[in-house]
Amino acid sequence: MGRKRKAGLLLALALFWHLFSAQQVQATQLFLNELLESTPHIQVMKEGQVMRTVELKLGKPAEPQTAPAPLPQKRIALTFDDGPDLINTPQILDILRDEQVSATFFVLGQKVERYPEMTRRISLEGHLVANHSRTHPDFAELSNEEILALELDPTSKAVERITGYYPMIMRPPYGSLRQDSVTYLRERGWQIVRWSLDTFDWDSSRNSPEEIIGRIKTDHHNGAIVLMHCNGPTTIQALPEIIRFLRDLGYHFVTVDQL
Numbered sequence: 001m002g003r004k005r006k007a008g009l010l011l012a013l014a015l016f017w018h019l020f021s022a023q024q025v026q027a028t029q030l031f032l033n034e035l036l037e038s039t040p041h042i043q044v045m046k047e048g049q050v051m052r053t054v055e056l057k058l059g060k061p062a063e064p065q066t067a068p069a070p071l072p073q074k075r076i077a078l079t080f081d082d083g084p085d086l087i088n089t090p091q092i093l094d095i096l097r098d099e100q101v102s103a104t105f106f107v108l109g110q111k112v113e114r115y116p117e118m119t120r121r122i123s124l125e126g127h128l129v130a131n132h133s134r135t136h137p138d139f140a141e142l143s144n145e146e147i148l149a150l151e152l153d154p155t156s157k158a159v160e161r162i163t164g165y166y167p168m169i170m171r172p173p174y175g176s177l178r179q180d181s182v183t184y185l186r187e188r189g190w191q192i193v194r195w196s197l198d199t200f201d202w203d204s205s206r207n208s209p210e211e212i213i214g215r216i217k218t219d220h221h222n223g224a225i226v227l228m229h230c231n232g233p234t235t236i237q238a239l240p241e242i243i244r245f246l247r248d249l250g251y252h253f254v255t256v257d258q259l
């Protein structure tokens, strides 16, 4: 084959390829136009929207088979019984305020009546005021009607006069409540809260700050309801270290209605 003929053949091939390619592009364009005209749901879209739809379909990452479970938030509720008073309660409130911790106070109606300003302070500082009876009797020795009419209702009414809300969360003194009383109160909308971690801060034979802190360190658990009292001075001495210890473990301090 002569050099001229070879060059001529190459040129012909290149020309053919160019024409063929141009035809392909034209054919594709025609096909797209026909597709757009014959497909109503695409026709109503603007070009950019079609492109975006395609991009989304192509670029969307695969859905995970199961969504990762949210990390469980560690929560703990500090509770203080038998207040308010004018000596211990303000010191406990000061510590809670300094540490930015919310707690629950199970108050006695008699003391609420005597110390309305301290009751108001508990509520104003973001803590939950709950009902611990009016005079701290053993509820097992009272009729259901007496429990409600003599102890719970007057206490919640006293709290309501001061804070504007009527607590329906109660803790029976000594944790003592007959099963029929549990049923009776629940039917009337009361929530009964005991505890899951007793610090024994109420027992003067074994309530040094070290012993109280020791019980927290061994018995803490997620969702714990910690029983403490508006007692002094050991509860007050132990409280800052209790809070720091639990916070370092990742606990969030909540009121009992948030558990």
Ligand SMILES: [Zn+2]
Binding pocket: 081, 082, 132, 136, 173, 174
């Ligand atoms: Zn009590």
